Amino acid sequence: MQIKEILTQTPVQQEVTVKGWVRTKRGQAAVTFIAINDGSTIHNIQAVVEGNTINEETLKLVTTGACVAITGKLIASVGSGQAVEVQAEKIEVYGTADETFPMQPKRHSMEFLREKAHLRFRTNTFGAVFRIRHALAFAIHKYFNDKGFFYLHTPIITASDAEGAGEMFHVTTLDIKNPPKTETGDIDYKEDFFGRETSLTVSGQLEGELGALALSKIYTFGPTFRAENSNTTRHLAEFWMIEPEVAFYELEDNMTLAEDFVQNVIQYALENCADDLAFLEKRLLEEEKNKPQNERSPMSLIEKLRFVVDNQFERLTYTEAIDILLKSKAHKEKKFQYPVEWGIDLQSEHERYLVEKHFKKPVILTNYPREIKAFYMKQDADGKTVRAMDVLFPGIGEIIGGSQREDDYEKLVTRVKEVGIDPENIWWYLETRKFGSAPHAGFGLGFERLVLFVTGMTNIRDVIAFPRTPKSAEF
Ligand code: ATP
Numbered sequence: 001m002q003i004k005e006i007l008t009q010t011p012v013q014q015e016v017t018v019k020g021w022v023r024t025k026r027g028q029a030a031v032t033f034i035a036i037n038d039g040s041t042i043h044n045i046q047a048v049v050e051g052n053t054i055n056e057e058t059l060k061l062v063t064t065g066a067c068v069a070i071t072g073k074l075i076a077s078v079g080s081g082q083a084v085e086v087q088a089e090k091i092e093v094y095g096t097a098d099e100t101f102p103m104q105p106k107r108h109s110m111e112f113l114r115e116k117a118h119l120r121f122r123t124n125t126f127g128a129v130f131r132i133r134h135a136l137a138f139a140i141h142k143y144f145n146d147k148g149f150f151y152l153h154t155p156i157i158t159a160s161d162a163e164g165a166g167e168m169f170h171v172t173t174l175d176i177k178n179p180p181k182t183e184t185g186d187i188d189y190k191e192d193f194f195g196r197e198t199s200l201t202v203s204g205q206l207e208g209e210l211g212a213l214a215l216s217k218i219y220t221f222g223p224t225f226r227a228e229n230s231n232t233t234r235h236l237a238e239f240w241m242i243e244p245e246v247a248f249y250e251l252e253d254n255m256t257l258a259e260d261f262v263q264n265v266i267q268y269a270l271e272n273c274a275d276d277l278a279f280l281e282k283r284l285l286e287e288e289k290n291k292p293q294n295e296r297s298p299m300s301l302i303e304k305l306r307f308v309v310d311n312q313f314e315r316l317t318y319t320e321a322i323d324i325l326l327k328s329k330a331h332k333e334k335k336f337q338y339p340v341e342w343g344i345d346l347q348s349e350h351e352r353y354l355v356e357k358h359f360k361k362p363v364i365l366t367n368y369p370r371e372i373k374a375f376y377m378k379q380d381a382d383g384k385t386v387r388a389m390d391v392l393f394p395g396i397g398e399i400i401g402g403s404q405r406e407d408d409y410e411k412l413v414t415r416v417k418e419v420g421i422d423p424e425n426i427w428w429y430l431e432t433r434k435f436g437s438a439p440h441a442g443f444g445l446g447f448e449r450l451v452l453f454v455t456g457m458t459n460i461r462d463v464i465a466f467p468r469t470p471k472s473a474e475f
C-alpha cells in the first residue's frame with residue numbers, strides 16, 4: 001500500500017508495511033519518530049519506534065534520505081499532526097544516505113535544487129509540482145477525449161523549416177568535422193540520413209492541420225524544440241506543447257475553446273490536487289514575505305486559480321489594446337522600456353500591463369498586424385490584420401498563441417512567397433487548400449507555462465523534470 005492510501009485507513013492495529021524515503025528522524029532514546037514519504041502524497045507517515053524494539057545498529061542507519069521499509073501496527077496517532085501512525089516492529093534499510101545527502105530538511109534555493117535535479121523530486125515542493133504536472137496532463141487528455149478530439153502524434157523530426165516559430169536544432173548523421181560538400185561548397189544534405197536537411201520540430205501545427213482536415217478535431221501533445229537563445233524564466237529549449245486543431249472553427253470558436261479548455265483543466269487541478277496546491281500556496285506566501293508590499297500578488301495561489309476558472313476572459317483586438325497602452329499612465333510617464341505604436345510586437349511588459357494592471361484578468365487579444373504573425377493565419381478583409389489570438393495570463397504573459405488558418409489557396413500561396421518560403425517545400429500543406437479546403441482554427445498552449453501558472457512557481461526550469469536551456473543539458 002502506498003502512503004497516500006495508508007493515511008486514509010481506519011487504524012485497528014492492522015499490520016502495514018510502509019516503504020519510502022526518510023524525511024526526518026527525531027526523538028531521544030525512549031521514543032524515535034521517523035517521517036517517511038513515498039511521493040504518493042505531500043503528506044508523510046510517521047513511524048514511532050519505542051524503547052529497543054529495533055536494534056540500535058539498524059536505527060542508526062535510518063537517517064534523512066535513507067530508503068526504508070517499516071512494518072508495524074497502524075494505530076491512531078496521539079500527536080496532533082496526523083490521524084494515524086505506524087508502531088514500528090521491523091525496519092529494513094534498503095539504502096542508506098549519509099550526512100552528505102543534499103536534501104536535508106531545511107529550505108534550499110531553487111538554484112541549488114536545479115543543480116541537484118536528480119534528487120530534487122524528494123523535496124515537498126518538487127513532489128507537489130510533479131504530481132500537479134501529471135494531473136494537468138491527464139486532465140488535458142480527458143478534456144479532449146470527452147469532447148471528441150483525436151490525439152494525433154505529429155513528427156518530432158521535420159524537414160519543414162517553414163514554421164518560422166523559432167530557431168531550430170539540426171538533426172544530422174553527417175560528420176560535422178568533415179561533411180560532404182556540393183559543387184558549390186555547401187553541405188550536401190542529399191548524403192544525410194534523410195537525404196535532406198532536417199530539424200527538431202518547433203510546432204506540430206502544420207501536420208496537425210492535415211489531420212484536422214479529415215478527422216475534424218485533433219490535438220497534439222508532444223515535445224517541441226526551439227534553439228532561441230532567450231534566457232528568460234518563461235522559455236525552454238525543449239518544452240511540451242498542446243495543439244488542438246479543429247475543422248469548421250472560426251476565430252470566435254477558437255477563443256471559446258481555448259478559454260473553456262484552460263478553465264476546465266485548472267478546475268481539474270483544484271479538485272484533484274487540493275493538498276499539493278495548499279502546500280504551494282503556503283510556500284508562495286512565505287516567499288512573498290520577503291518582497292515589498294507592492295510586488296506581492298493581491299490574491300493567494302488558490303484564489304488566483306479560482307478567479308481564472310470563474311471569470312470570463314477579456315476579449316479585445318490588438319488595435320484596441322494599443323489604444324489602451326497609448327492612453328496609459330505608464331506610457332505617458334515613459335515607464336515602458338519598449339515604445340508603443342500600432343504595428344509593434346507586444347513585449348511582455350505591455351502584455352502584463354493589460355492583464356495585471358488594466359483588466360486584472362486573463363485577456364485574449366485578436367486581429368494582430370499581419371507583418372508580425374505567421375504566414376498561415378487567415379487574412380482579415382482590411383488587408384492589414386490577421387485572425388490571430390493570443391491568450392495572456394497574469395504573471396506569465398502569453399500562454400496560448402493561435403489563429404484561424406488561411407483556407408484560400410491563392411491567398412496562402414501569395415503570402416508564402418511574400419515571406420520568402422519556397423512553396424515547393426510545403427507542397428503537401430498547400431495541397432489541403434486545393435482539395436476540400438475548409439475553415440479551420442487552432443492554437444498552441446505551452447504546457448510548462450500552464451504548470452507554472454497553476455503551481456505558482458516563478459521559473460519555468462522548475463516545472464519540467466530536466467530543463468534544457470542555453471548552456472545547460474545536464475541529467
Ligand atoms: P513567446 O513570445 O512567449 O516566445 P511565441 O510567440 O514564440 O511565445 P508560439 O510560437 O505562439 O509562442 O507558441 C505557442 C505557445 O508555446 C506559447 O504561447 C507558449 O505558451 C509556448 N512557448 C513558446 N515558446 C516557448 C518556449 N521557448 N518555452 C516554453 N514554452 C514556449
Ligand code: MN
Pocket residue numbers: 165166228
Ligand atoms: Mn518565442
